[in-house]
Amino acid sequence: MDTMRTIEPTADELAEGRRLRRKKQATNLAIDVFLLIVSIMMLLPLVFLVANAFKTPAEMLSWPPTIIPRDPTIANFSAVLGETPLLRWIGNSIAFAVLSTIAIVATSAIAGYVFGKFRFRTMNILFALFLATAIVPFEVYMIPLYFQAKSLGILNSLWGLLLGYLVMSFGIFLVRQNVIHSIPDELLEAARIDGAGEFWIFFRIVLPLLRGALGALAVLAFFQAWTAFAWPMIVATTRSSYTIEVGLALFQTGFTVDLGRLSAASATVLIPSILLFVLLRRNFVQGVASTGLKE
Amino acid sequence: MLKRKRFIFAMLAILPTLAIFAYVRLYPIADTLRLSLYQWNILSKNKPFIGLANFRELMGDHLFLDALINTTIIAFGVLALTIPMALVIAALIFHRTRSRMAGFYETAVFIPHVVSLVPAAMAWKWIFDARLGPLNALLDFFGIPMQSWLFDPVLSVICIIVLCSWQALGYAVLIYLVGFKNLPVSLYEAAKLDGASGRQSFWHLSIPMLKPITLYVSVVTLVSGFNVYAQAFVLASDAQGAPGRQVRVLVLDMLENSFRNYRVGYAASEAVVLLVIVLALTLIQFSMLREKGKA
Amino acid sequence: MKNASVKTRISTRALLLSTAFVGTLLSGVASASAETLTVWSGYPEMAPFYEHVAQGMKASHPDLDVKVEAIALREHEKRVALGLTGGGQDGVTVIELSGSTATRYLENDLLPKAADDVSAFVKDEKNFSKFFIDSASYNGAVYGVPLFRGQGSLYYNTDMFAAAGLTTPPKTMDEYSAYAEKLTKRDASGKATVSGWSLRLSGGGQGIAEKFWTNLHQFGGAILAPAGDGKWKPDFANEAGRKALKQYLANIFTTKTVSPEMPADADAFERGQTAMFIRESWVIGDIAKKAPDLKYATAPLPKGSIALPTNLYVAGDDAAIGWEFAKAANSPENLIWLLQNVGWLPNRSGVDYSSVTAKQPAFAAFVDYPQGYEFFTLPAIGPIEEVLTRVAAQLVTAFGDASMAADDAKIDAFLKKASDEVVAILDREGLAAK
Incomplete structure (x- = not known):
């Protein structure tokens, strides 16, 4: 900060500096404490959930509630795995999320590139169309879409789930921004002069340059499908076709419900998705952050 | 010639995406608008055109009005809780960017946004539980009368607001962080030289300069608030007996009309109302941005 | 940037891995047998x-x-x-x-x-x-x-009955209320910890209205009654409806024997959290499975059942x-x-x-x-569920309104409103009695 000073500081000034530094340290400490409390509060519900998963039914009903299980048990987990096709639901969710990710990344990459580098009037109109519908919430049109899935005969299947999650307007937008900012026209022109075909250019030049953006988009798309609820809820009505979200939600509508088991099932789902998130955090943050840069 | 070839490539490349987009987005949106004008009942063979009768019925349907009011309260409640908190937390995290803990804060605040909704809602269901939950235990500890959180007409709405805010906060913080990182450092240094305290520059520099971001986050938060469904579903879904008060929200009422009362046309007219609200919010955002640009 | 590309590689690998997983999953799907x-x-x-x-x-x-x-x-x-x-x-x-x-x-x-x-x-x-x-x-x-068929009876916990000095099940609706008061267990502050009579007071859907109908039936009312010629009319904006609703409200607000947030239904009965409730026969099987040691008995309802x-x-x-x-x-x-x-x-x-x-x-x-036990059933009409769901939504509001408990005029106005809403639905479907 005060590197510009050329004159020797007086004793008073030194003391003042020390005081300021101490004050700054104290402020930082206070901020850290505050943020730590906030962080813990944010994580606490999830910690509770995991803790509940290990509690016995008796402890679950005891008052006051305990935070750390007194007598940890894994009975809840074995009961849940025995009673519900939990693994199958997780499998359905993963399959759905992965296929949706692939579809979204593919459609966004191509469309984003075309909209970014082929500024024909038709393309601009089409792009405006994509953007305009981006603000229409899925919930608005999911009922007609449901009947389309029905007439295709793909209800209760992976394909039915997928139908609602094939394109993402934001993905197209994100790729287009990246194409405009990070792929110079000269590069493409040079390749064309060398006689490269348009498809070759797309696959060999454009795609590799978009790796970062597509990675971020992939993570976004994956989590979007992984946490989808309303659509799977109406499309998947057989036990074997539920995604994990729907399976869990309906698991608790059974006749008599055991909170410990419910927590165990929830924890089983939560832990892998948190791990995945921590692993891919940077991609994710990059992707989400870019959603805010529309302007 | 070359231009034509490029145009053909662009058309060919965009065609599959465009076809999918038209089928899974444009068509169902148009269909929603169409269905809203019909008495379209799943089971009956006769599906007559009835003009605006559905909308007229909506205006006198107290379940729908209930849902509309609840949803509006929830959306604005989440907004009021999330935006100020996100702004402060993001400012503090930004202030501590260089500390080792910054990554942890960011992750902790963000995790609720990525975990699946249903397990998260289960965790909160336990927290709010009137007889077993830690929230009442805490109140009891301090001698405050315990509340039946999920059953009281007012408190149950607050519970949903808290749950939604918990999930929305991370996204808002992240976007604000990006905003802070893009603010010109020189301005702050100038302010500091003028003797402005950290708090002063936060109020007089950061907040005005982050206005576009605030607008964007507000609209995103509001729009997702208007689409609230899973939270209300899980917090009140039937575990037999006394699960909780059903807070009627728009999407829930829509799905009930469509898949329980089989009145798809009527549900579509609700979807149209939802669409109009979302469009209005977005338009307000745009016009406010433009106004700012002029000033 | 360098860091980002490493992460991208990780995500690509994760994608590949899960794609392989999907492949295996899909191959397992297509298999159907003959019959x-x-x-x-x-x-x-x-x-x-x-x-x-x-x-x-x-x-x-x-x-x-x-x-x-x-x-x-x-x-x-x-x-x-x-x-x-x-x-x-x-x-x-x-x-x-x-x-x-x-x-x-x-x-x-x-x-x-x-x-x-x-x-x-x-x-x-x-x-x-x-x-x-x-x-x-x-x-x-x-x-x-x-x-x-689903048919309701009273389930009561015989240990709790004995502890309260009760030897026979309640036979009239008045006795139900009196019993509930005696059976409710309270903590030091007077708050109920075990409900005397578990009533369905919350939750989504039509269950609340169905349960209410059962009580209403004991007083001679019905949510829907046949009006001849395939038409229907509500039959609860009357004395029977007032009595049934008043009994709910009295139990919630006056004697405070039950509250919405208390555990309810079979679940609560099996855990000893309520002394009595009305339910179908499947509970017998459920108790045998989940609470085989529970001491309980059943009794017919005062007038009849669904x-x-x-x-x-x-x-x-x-x-x-x-x-x-x-x-x-x-x-x-x-x-x-x-x-x-x-x-x-x-x-x-x-x-x-x-x-x-x-x-x-x-x-x-x-x-x-007993002789003369009167059964009722849900009418076989298209919008039956819509009717019940809407009545249920109305009832939930009423169950939260303490001021209604002692105000007959308010109860009557409420029942009239709910009844009118039912008529409107019937009317729309061409099912309303002229």
């Missing part, structure tokens, strides 16, 4: 019964593969509606539906008539009483095979195997198994259930009800 029969049920606890029936058919149909899909009732009804209108349902499906719900499908020609031999079996009054034959028929033709018959319908081509299944489900051996292991009451007459009822006295209240 399959799907059973759709709205009661998860019925699944073992249908599997038992399938087991019995193994002898004559060794290749038959029966898939039982038993899910929660609301979800079940949704999938039936969507399945029958052309999606999600393929092959032969045996569908379990209450007679009232089935009507809307029959009106729209979405379920086929029963095969001749099945029709003869159902129409034989030695097999089923007229009430059940009617519930499985439409315009005189048989469409379904009766199976079991009787909600559930039938089996068959959809799909080549339905013969489906009808055979529906008939097999009605074999005496299977019905006795049903009563003993699940607890739902079989509808077929001429079967000797005494081997089960003798061992489990709790069934007596369901089978040996």
